[in-house]
Amino acid sequence: MEQNADIRQFMEVIKRRKFQFIIPGLLVFLIAVLISLILPPVYKSTGTILIEAQEIPQDLVRSTVTGYVEERLQAITQVVLSRARLIEIINRFGLYQDLKGRYPIEEIVEKMREDVIMEPIMTEMDKPRSGKSDSAIIAFTLSYEGKDPKQVAQVANLFVSLYLEENLRNREEKTRTTYEFLEEQLTKLREEIVIIEGKTAEFKKKHVNYLPELMQLNLQTMEQLQRQIEAKEEQIKSLINRKIYLEGQLATLEPTMYAFSMDGKRVMTPREELETLRSQYISLSATLSPQHPDVISLKKRLEAVQAEVSIREDLRHMYRKLNNEEHLLTMISEKFSDKHPDVIKLKKEIALLKEEVSALSEKQTVFKGEDEKPENPSYINLQTQITSTQMDIETTRKECNLLKVKYEEYQKRVENTPQVEQEYLVLQRDYSNAQAKYQETMNRLLAAREATGLEESRKAERFTLIDPPVVPEKPDRPNRLAILLIGMVLAIGCGIGFGSLSEYMDESVYRADELAAISGLPVLAVIPYLETEEDRKKMMQKKWVWIVSTAGLVIIGVAAVHFLYRPLDIVWIQIIQRFSIGF
Template sequence: MHQQHSQSSPSSQPTLQDFLVVFSRRRAIMAWTFASLLVLSLTAVFMWPPTYRSTATILIEEQEIPSDLVRSTITSYADQRIETIKQQVMSRTTLWKVVEQYDLYQDLRRRSPVEEVVKRFINDIEVEVISADVVDKRTQHPTKATIAFTVAYQSQSPELAQKVANELTSLFLGENLKSRERQAQEATAFLQQEAEGLAKHISHLDDQIAAFKQRAKGALPELLPLNQQLMNQADRELVDIDQQSRTLEERRNYLEGELATIKPNTPIMSVNGERILDSAERLRALRAEYAGASANFSLDHPDIIKMSQEIEALERETGLRSEPEEASKALIDARATMATQSDRLGKDHPDVVATQRKIGALEREVHRLSGARAKAPSIRPENPAYINLQAQLNSAVSSLDALRKTRADVKRRLQEYTTRLERTPELEPAYLTLTRDRDTSAQKYQDIRSRLLEAKVSEGLEVQRKGERFSLIDPPSLPEKPDKPNRLALAFVGIILATVGGLGAGLAVDALDHSIRTPEQLAQLTQLFPLAVIPFMPNEEDLAQSLRRRLVFKGVGLGAAVSVLTAIHVFIVPLDVLWFGMMKRFGID
């Protein structure tokens, strides 16, 4: 039987029929490769040790007290704090304590350094944040906010995974509390230190300002209007004083002129024409009479005693004491009289004897008065007109002296105010610099004190656990089934890889076989087209070999079916449950 083929191009693309022919020709290799890869992949899936994962969920709760009332000093976002706490918890020192506490990675610790063990521990820990769409309270715009996060640990032992996850959760919660308290305390300590520094600076400025004011002596810029007012007032006072002084000087000159025309001791006459003596003149007259009587009578004489008593009474009344000069003058006169009488009358004449007795009495009086000498007051005038003018003159003189002292004081004050006004422009720049620095520092100090009080309230908020906090809402549980590996997915991937590997192996073997099997290959090789094609006619050996191949294919198919059913039974649902479910669904009892 011959079959005529049309001419074909040597560069024609392979068709589906060609691939089916290759599959039919290389089905044995494909089957063996598929079966081998499937068995290897399923074996790897079954032999892969399970890994259990224990997870804790921690909720980020807002502070209980509204932020409008108490503002927290911790302004970082939750995801930032979570990352910071994560770095603190997952430090080498902290993780190594956990490794030693739960005796983790025994084999790895024996053959690897500490860094490798800690790195493996970090790889087995997973921290994942949970975000949600919220509205920002400050901007009123929708945004993403972190509301919770999870802490997970995976291990080949479910109990160990739960214990380590619980320990990690405790570390996160504890580190968050310590971190918030530490940040609040650091903020309070910083503000306290700043407040103390500003207080010292303000105290130093106060001392400088006080010393500056003391050196300025009233010439401060802030006292410029007052100094100007006081200077004007002192100037007016000086003009008034000069005017009053001129008036008083004129009055003094007038009174002095009037006083010079009046006698101070104009006698006062009685109605009988006799002069009336006052107490002082009466005292002087009695003293003269006493001196004359002492020359004629003894001290025990009644007249002498009477005059002595009257003299003492007048001395007490007038306050005038006898002066030794007056008695001395009388003694000198008496001695002169005695010398004249002795030459003229003789020593035994009665007048000379009386004069001698008078001299003796005056000597005793001088001796007595010299022991108790007192300053005799000036003689008071008797004329009332003179006394009136003299009083007015004394008043004018006193007023004039007081005005002169007042003028000197006003002149001194005027000069002082003038000096202050002259020094003010020189002192103003330095003083303004000090006062501005002081005012700025005081304002900053008040601001720092206000913030310090807020920081102390915020610190109390954190210490009493009233601020934003981490709340454990889902503690680590004991995992009931492994998290890794996903055997179903891996088995499916193994089937795909086995299928691809089998097809690839068949195509590769066929591509490496250079046997001529089609008229097209012969035409490509010889550049001649065959006249006819004789089909393949198998013999008994070929039939036996074909039968063996069918048996092999059936065995491979049966093994694959068994493998698939086993995978379904292990990873999806038990076959008995699946069977009963199917019977129930189709209504078969």
């Protein structure tokens, strides 16, 4: 019973609020119909471009065009949708004529950018190394939206062509730029290598004897020279000892042999004469007085001969000592410098000995005169050997000095080699680095040349049009059926909402139970509402108000469409065409 009462109350509300339910719903549905009719159709033409991978494996030939496909697509999009190019396309096809004059060119260009749609087609790819999957672009769609289907297809095909051409031009330009850059770098490196080679040749010419590769040869030469110097010094020592020995032998000999006078008698030597005079002086002194003229004459003769023999002995002794001192000076000078105390002392002693020899030589004219020359063959032979030995000593000493000069030269080379080696290593390092860079750049240039051939033969990654844009047969939007369905749902909702709100806001009493609940008194009887003629007139007036209002709204809407949008005859023709195409 309660359920039947609720249904009866609900039906009474619908009957009582039928106009509040129907009129708002009709208005909303009418607005939806107008929207579906007024909205201009937008056609969309789409082309699909496949991104084909490089045909030849990258392990064999690597392309110089690197980077992600997304980045390259964005770069191509920026070039294709540049302001100048879009303005050229707008003027070429006469696009957006309804916007020209009302909006600045920048907004029209921006509108065209919004109408050009590039959507990538992704796929999941497994990475063999990491085992993870990653998304990659295998293709993309390029669409253009507009009001004229034929024009939309033409513009879409133009953009597809621009994308293909720009991708091709971009790849060829990158490949050519890379090749030209590497070729320029190779030329610079070649010039740098020539400069370094020139510096190296000049450096070698300047330091020909100090190069590091000659270090071992210089050390070996120094060892050989050291051995030769030691051999020469030993030879000099041996010759000096021989000279000393010969001089000792010479000191035991008389320079003159037994001389004979014209009558055949042998002439005595000074020492024999000294001994004879001593014997005669002793004999005369024994028989004669010291003041005897013969004794005095013999004594003078004896003293003269004795002085002569003494000077001879002193000179021989000084010559031997002088030779010994000079030999010792030669040996010491090889070990010490001229400023060494021992060297200075020996030089002073030799100078004093020479002065004494000179003084004795002035007193003894026998050794300097031409009247007394060595005649003893043994004496002369020893003198000759001594002279020859002295010459050998001087010759050997000169050879030794030359060897020492060479040794010092090679020693200087060895000492200066490390410093020269540092500069030489810098040149060698620069040359090696330049050579390595040259070889690396050459390899890159060859790879760039192969990549250029790859691009020219169209074997590299490329864009292939697999689905060209065509003339759309129906508009992409608006979806008029969906608009009508949504309008219907909104109309029902709006009618129910408006009617429910009217019922909720109405404080009138329509049922006996409501009156009993309000008054707190029981209802004895229910008298139906008796309509008077005045009530019926008022009700009729309300109906006419609703009818006139609705008609006025419809007339205002139709007039707005006719004057603000498009004439009604044209709209009617378009409605027929669109419904025939869209549904």
